[in-house]
Amino acid sequence: MAKAKAKPRKPARPRKPGRSLWTPVFWLILLAGCVAGGFAWRDWNRFGEAPLHGGTAAVLDIPQGSSFAAILRQIRSAGLSDESDLYWRALAQRMGVANRLQAGEYAVPAGSSPRELLQRLADGDVIKHRFTIVEGWTFRQLRSELANAADIRQSVTTLSDAEIMRKLGAAADHAEGQFLPETYTWTRGDSDLDILARAYKAMRRALDEVWAQRSAELPLDTPYQALILASIVERETGKAEERPAIAGVFARRLKLGMKLQTDPSVIYGLGASYDGNLRRRDLDTDTPYNSYTRTGLPPTPIALPGLAALKAAVRPAPGDALYFVARGDGSHEFSANLEAHNRAVARYQLRRGSP
Structure with a gap:
């Protein structure tokens, strides 16, 4: 049986010259992107270390439950920055503080940078106010000074002395002498009762300590008599x-x-x-x-006696x-x-x- 003749192969068509991906246009685009990225990177790094707007001191009040976006709105409202949210978020992520920012009242010193501000918010480095109970005040004077103290949240102004003592868990109704005179720090959101509670506990501790060191001949039978x-x-x-x-x-x-x-x-x-x-x-x-x-x-x-008394x-x-x-x-x-x-x-x- 005769073999079939093989069909002759068609000559391969020459490939039409196509456009290579590595054209000068591509290189120009890539170069432009790199330059833009470099400028953006440089600008972002500048943002993190540069003084906030004007380099002036400010106070920032962050409410409880504020989201990151809400904190940024507070920063803008305080006139501290108008930079992109992207910059702030990227910086917070890089610092590892994006989910650690805390509510409170913050002092922003003159010349602070965004990095320093974020770290302050993450550390909870809030403003600490001072309230001094003066030796020799009566409890009535103490109540009056607390009622007139700016920014201390008022919660006991309508309560009697006995009601205040019950809120403090005290056994006695009479409040006179029960609060140790000294300077107490407080932060935004603290109440008058918070300060009273600290002063009451401080007096309990101080009285217990001095009573344990009393003279043997002391003509007093109880720590309360020593307080009187x-x-x-x-x-x-x-x-x-x-x-x-x-x-x-x-x-x-x-x-x-x-x-x-x-x-x-x-x-x-x-x-x-x-x-x-x-x-x-x-x-x-x-x-x-x-x-x-x-x-x-x-x-x-x-009256309210101090530790020396x-x-x-x-x-x-x-x-x-x-x-x-x-x-x-x-x-x-x-x-x-x-x-x-x-x-x-x-x-x-x-x-x-x-x-």
Whole structure:
């Protein structure tokens, strides 16, 4: 059988010259993209380290629950930046803080950069305000100062003293003397009750500590009595170094059963009726706080004593003085007997009252 003849192959058509991907146009586009990317990268790096708008100081208030977008709106509202959200998000992602930004009130110092601001928000480095409770204030004065403090959230203005103490979990209803005078820091959103709670706990700790260090001969039975005596010492003291000596006078009077005869307790008992002038009839009118008509301590503290007064009350200075009188310069003349005391009164009080 004869073999079939193979069909002759058609000659291959020559390939038409096509456009290569590597044309000058492509290279121009690629070069332009690289240049643009380089400028963008350089600009983004500049953004992270450059001072925020104008380099001026500002305050930034971030509400609770703010999203990243909401925080950026706050930054813009404060006039700190009008840069692209993309820049801010990229920087936050690179720093690893995008999901760690915290609410609060922040100081933005002059010259701060976006990187520094984001780190401050991530660290929760909020503004810390200060509120000082002054030694010798009454609780009524403390409440008034808290009510007038700007930006402290008010929550107890309509409550009685007893209701406040119950909110603090205190066993006693009487609030006087129960809050330690010192400076407390607070941040935006804190309330008056927050500050009172801290001062109450601080006084509990301080009183427990000083009571554990009390003198063996101390004529007091409870830490609360020490708090009462400390409040009297606080109100009687013009010079800090005299606190132990004044506490010593009162401790000896308590031991001997003598009346304390301290004007500040009488004044406290007068309350709002006291007009700044303590009269003889006030000393003769019996009240639970009149230490001229009653022996022993008054029923409650008469002020907020500081730590130094607490220490003096539980470790009074030794000696034999039973009397003291103000010299007029903040210090006192101490006497061991009534005769010497009367001479001191004539020297310092009567002479000062004469024309």
